[in-house]
Amino acid sequence: MQQQSSPTSATKRIGFIGLGSMGSQMARNLCARGFRVKGFDVRADARAVLEENGGTWAGSVRDVASDCDFLLLMVVNVVQAEQILFQSGALDALPATATVVLMATCPAAEVERIATQVAAKGRRFVDAPVSGGVAGAASAGLTIMAACDADTFGLARSVLEAMGDKVHHVGERAGQGALVKTINQLLCGVHLAAAGEAVALGAKAGIDPRILIDILSQSSASSWMLRDRGARMVASEPKVTSAIDIFVKDLGIVLDAGLRLRAPTPLASVAQQMFLAVSGQGSGQIDDSQVVRAYRAMTAESGGSEP
Amino acid sequence: MQQQSSPTSATKRIGFIGLGSMGSQMARNLCARGFRVKGFDVRADARAVLEENGGTWAGSVRDVASDCDFLLLMVVNVVQAEQILFQSGALDALPATATVVLMATCPAAEVERIATQVAAKGRRFVDAPVSGGVAGAASAGLTIMAACDADTFGLARSVLEAMGDKVHHVGERAGQGALVKTINQLLCGVHLAAAGEAVALGAKAGIDPRILIDILSQSSASSWMLRDRGARMVASEPKVTSAIDIFVKDLGIVLDAGLRLRAPTPLASVAQQMFLAVSGQGSGQIDDSQVVRAYRAMTAESGGSEP
Numbered sequence: 001m002q003q004q005s006s007p008t009s010a011t012k013r014i015g016f017i018g019l020g021s022m023g024s025q026m027a028r029n030l031c032a033r034g035f036r037v038k039g040f041d042v043r044a045d046a047r048a049v050l051e052e053n054g055g056t057w058a059g060s061v062r063d064v065a066s067d068c069d070f071l072l073l074m075v076v077n078v079v080q081a082e083q084i085l086f087q088s089g090a091l092d093a094l095p096a097t098a099t100v101v102l103m104a105t106c107p108a109a110e111v112e113r114i115a116t117q118v119a120a121k122g123r124r125f126v127d128a129p130v131s132g133g134v135a136g137a138a139s140a141g142l143t144i145m146a147a148c149d150a151d152t153f154g155l156a157r158s159v160l161e162a163m164g165d166k167v168h169h170v171g172e173r174a175g176q177g178a179l180v181k182t183i184n185q186l187l188c189g190v191h192l193a194a195a196g197e198a199v200a201l202g203a204k205a206g207i208d209p210r211i212l213i214d215i216l217s218q219s220s221a222s223s224w225m226l227r228d229r230g231a232r233m234v235a236s237e238p239k240v241t242s243a244i245d246i247f248v249k250d251l252g253i254v255l256d257a258g259l260r261l262r263a264p265t266p267l268a269s270v271a272q273q274m275f276l277a278v279s280g281q282g283s284g285q286i287d288d289s290q291v292v293r294a295y296r297a298m299t300a301e302s303g304g305s306e307p
Numbered sequence: 308m309q310q311q312s313s314p315t316s317a318t319k320r321i322g323f324i325g326l327g328s329m330g331s332q333m334a335r336n337l338c339a340r341g342f343r344v345k346g347f348d349v350r351a352d353a354r355a356v357l358e359e360n361g362g363t364w365a366g367s368v369r370d371v372a373s374d375c376d377f378l379l380l381m382v383v384n385v386v387q388a389e390q391i392l393f394q395s396g397a398l399d400a401l402p403a404t405a406t407v408v409l410m411a412t413c414p415a416a417e418v419e420r421i422a423t424q425v426a427a428k429g430r431r432f433v434d435a436p437v438s439g440g441v442a443g444a445a446s447a448g449l450t451i452m453a454a455c456d457a458d459t460f461g462l463a464r465s466v467l468e469a470m471g472d473k474v475h476h477v478g479e480r481a482g483q484g485a486l487v488k489t490i491n492q493l494l495c496g497v498h499l500a501a502a503g504e505a506v507a508l509g510a511k512a513g514i515d516p517r518i519l520i521d522i523l524s525q526s527s528a529s530s531w532m533l534r535d536r537g538a539r540m541v542a543s544e545p546k547v548t549s550a551i552d553i554f555v556k557d558l559g560i561v562l563d564a565g566l567r568l569r570a571p572t573p574l575a576s577v578a579q580q581m582f583l584a585v586s587g588q589g590s591g592q593i594d595d596s597q598v599v600r601a602y603r604a605m606t607a608e609s610g611g612s613e614p
Contacts (some may be wrong), residue, residue: 014601108512131526143526171514179512180522187528188503193576194497198490201561203484204570207478214476214489218451219438223530227424256506258544263511263607266581267501270573298571301338 012036012048014159015068017061019046022130023074026103026138026163028053028111031120038233039165040064042304065090071100082114089101099124099156103144108175108182110259112239115174124152127177128160128241131184136198141165147176182257185250186268191246193271199233200295232289244291245284246273319343321466322375323390324368325411326353327435330381332444333410333470335360340469372397377393377466388421388551389467398428406431406463410451414560415482415489416567420482430458434484436468438491448472454483489564492557493575498532499554500578500598507602516541519557539596551598552591554582 012035016027017039030037031054038052040058047057058064061084065071066232071094073081081104094100100118102111111127118144125148132142142164146153153169160167170180195213198221202212213230213263216222232238252273257266277294279286319342323334324581326348337344337514338361346357346476347365359461365371372378378390378401392398401407407416407425409432418434425432434453439449449471453460460476467474477487502520505528509519520537523529538544558579565572584601 005581077530143522146520166522166525168518170522171512173513175308176512179509180514180519183509183519184523184526184528186508187501187505187523187530187533190501190574191498191528191530193503194494197497197572197574198494200567201570201572202486202490202491204568205483205564206480207483207487211475211477212487212490214493215450215452215473215477218473219491220531220535221491221498223494223498224527226494228527257512258508261508261511262606263508265508265603266577267497267504267574270577274573295571297308297418297508298568 007177008248012070012159012233013038013068014224015058015064015071016040016055016074017041017064017072017090018076018080019043019050020074020076021134022137024053024072026072026132026142027055029137029140030162033158035159035162035172038064038067041052050142061088061090062093065093065098066095068095069098070156071098072151073101074103077104078110078114080104081106085114086117091118091123094123096122098172099152101126101128101182102158103130104208105129105181106178108178108257111178112173112175124148124155125174126156126160127174128156129177129181130164131181132164135164144168145170145180147171147178170237179257181193182250185247186254186265187256188225188272189222189247189251189275190267192288192290193274193294195223195226195233196227196274196289196292196295199292200299203296203301221290227261229289232287235289238287238289240285240287243285244278244288245273247288247291248272248279248284251275267289319377319466320345320375322346322365322378323362323372323381324336324371324379324397324529325381325383325387326350326357326588327381327383328441329444329481331356331360332441333379333381333449334362336379336444336447336513337466337469338362340465342466342469345374347372368397369400372400372405373402375402376405378405379410379466380408381410384411385417385421388413391492392421395423398425398430401428403429406433406459408433408435409464410435412436412488413485415485415564418485419480431455431462432461433463434481435463436484436488437471438488439471444470451475451479452484452487454478454481454485467482472510476520489557489560493556493561493572494578495532496554496558496582497574498530498563499536499595500581502530502533502536502540503596503599504582504601507523507606510603511606511611536594536596539594540599542596545594545596547592547594549595550592551585551595553567554595554598555579555586555591558582590595 018041037055127147130142136142143166144164274294321387323346434454437449443449450473451471579600
């Protein structure tokens with residue numbers, strides 16, 4: 001879906017807040033496509049990279065916001081996004097025709113609340129979370145799940161396509177993009193817990209988990225999570241790439257979304273319990289592949305209190 | 308793991324019972340590797356294909372069994388396997404040094420029972436279910452999950468490698484091969500029900516399921532089942548490739564295995580309930596992708612009895 005930079009790219013001014021490991025790469029790709037990028041981050045060491053990539057450093061959040069057509073937020077969470085827009089004055093400083101593009105991962109309900117406040121000030125809003133990680137950000141290969149009215153999507157499209165090669169217009173209402181990201185986590189969490197269930201069942205029958213994972217990874221039983229986490233699942237103390245407690249939180253966001261929408265999610269509910277069990281063992285900070293320990297603990301012969 | 312046919316292939320006599328869509332291809336590959344194949348099937352029209360592929364047709368089950376080093380059973384289910392071995396007299400007719408290779412998909416507990424009876428007669432036994440379907444059978448590309456003692460695996464290996472390119476020795480005890488196949492179905496069933504849960508949650512928020520499946524199929528949320536069944540899940544009356552009731556049965560086999568091994572499988576348990584719900588709607592024979600209907604029905608606004 002990528003296109004060459006349009007003749008008007010140069011006239012579009014991008015304000016970019018949140019120049020971390022992903023944001024700095026996304027800003028670089030925007031510069032490379034001819035957009036005029038002005039950026040800001042609370043970490044001042046982001047300045048040199050931005051300038052090297054062709055962007056301009058701003059003195060403050062208000063400075064970024066007052067001089068842009070699109071204000072992109074690639075911050076850590078919804079608390080930072082609200083801080084920037086409402087407490088630091090970015091929303092008030094925005095030109096009347098500017099568009100806010102929220103790219104951080106946030107719960108759908110909170111995205112809806114932010115969108116309402118942005119609309120009350122007469123500005124456009126795009127709910128546009130991403131997936132693909134640092135590698136996708138670097139290669140302009142992100143998946144971007146954009147939700148906004150069709151007019152606004154038309155305006156923002158070339159901006160989004162400078163950062164991602166899979167830009168989807170998932171719906172007209174803010175929050176729908178965030179929900180697609182939430183649903184992504186539903187499947188990741190269920191697939192990972194199911195892999196633990198499979199390995200633990202095989203182990204009870206004396207089947208070598210390495211052989212089992214090797215077979216399942218190449219069959220109709222395979223999932224992206226099984227292939228990515230399988231080797232770490234059978235290691236005793238694997239490196240932490242993402243912690244157990246992240247899935248306790250992410251599956252909590254799934255369940256909250258189901259509650260709001262009145263949509264039962266029984267598999268996500270059970271999966272969250274398995275991650276929660278490992279967290280309850282005092283191991284919330286270990287690698288999420290260790291969800292298998294919840295299954296092992298349930299049937300450990302020395303389980304319960306020691307005599 | 309495939310090797311060229313060994314110098315001794317020609318001296319190995321294969322008895323092959325069950326020359327259906329997969330079995331006939333497997334027998335052809337054995338002939339092509341230089342094994343001497345004598346076959347039988349209750350359907351007499353299997354004869355022409357076998358002879359064309361270089362095999363010899365036998366007059367009966369006993370005729371096959373009395374003249375082989377390896378008796379391969381690629382029948383429909385465990386009932387047929389027991390019929391052949393015990394009622395039709397194949398086991399009694401086998402040479403004393405022959406090996407029974409059970410390749411049909413059977414529950415682990417029943418495989419263990421058959422293995423015990425075969426051992427009581429002093430014959431070797433290999434529990435060796437396959438996956439890969441007709442395509443894998445045709446290309447000698449099957450995955451074969453073999454469980455037997457190491458000596459027997461050494462004897463049977465070249466026979467198995469004539470039919471599959473992923474031949475795994477999953478354990479020393481009969482039943483372990485069957486269990487790996489069962490665990491494969493655990494993940495397939497959970498992944499498919501989870502895909503239904505994801506699509507139904509998105510639909511409640513007004514997200515087009517086709518766009519959602521497109522995104523999820525390319526992300527960390529992907530599974531083999533989602534990619535294979537996704538398009539059929541959003542069709543209203545898809546062609547049946549495998550029925551809802553097959554997963555009710557297969558996940559029942561998973562739960563039975565968990566019961567025997569004292570290994571809880573909570574995700575498989577919930578997944579089975581979702582397939583069972585669709586069966587309870589009177590739709591046990593529709594395509595298994597329609598497990599999504601269990602989720603839709605739960606929240607259908609006209610649900611329950613009509614006024």
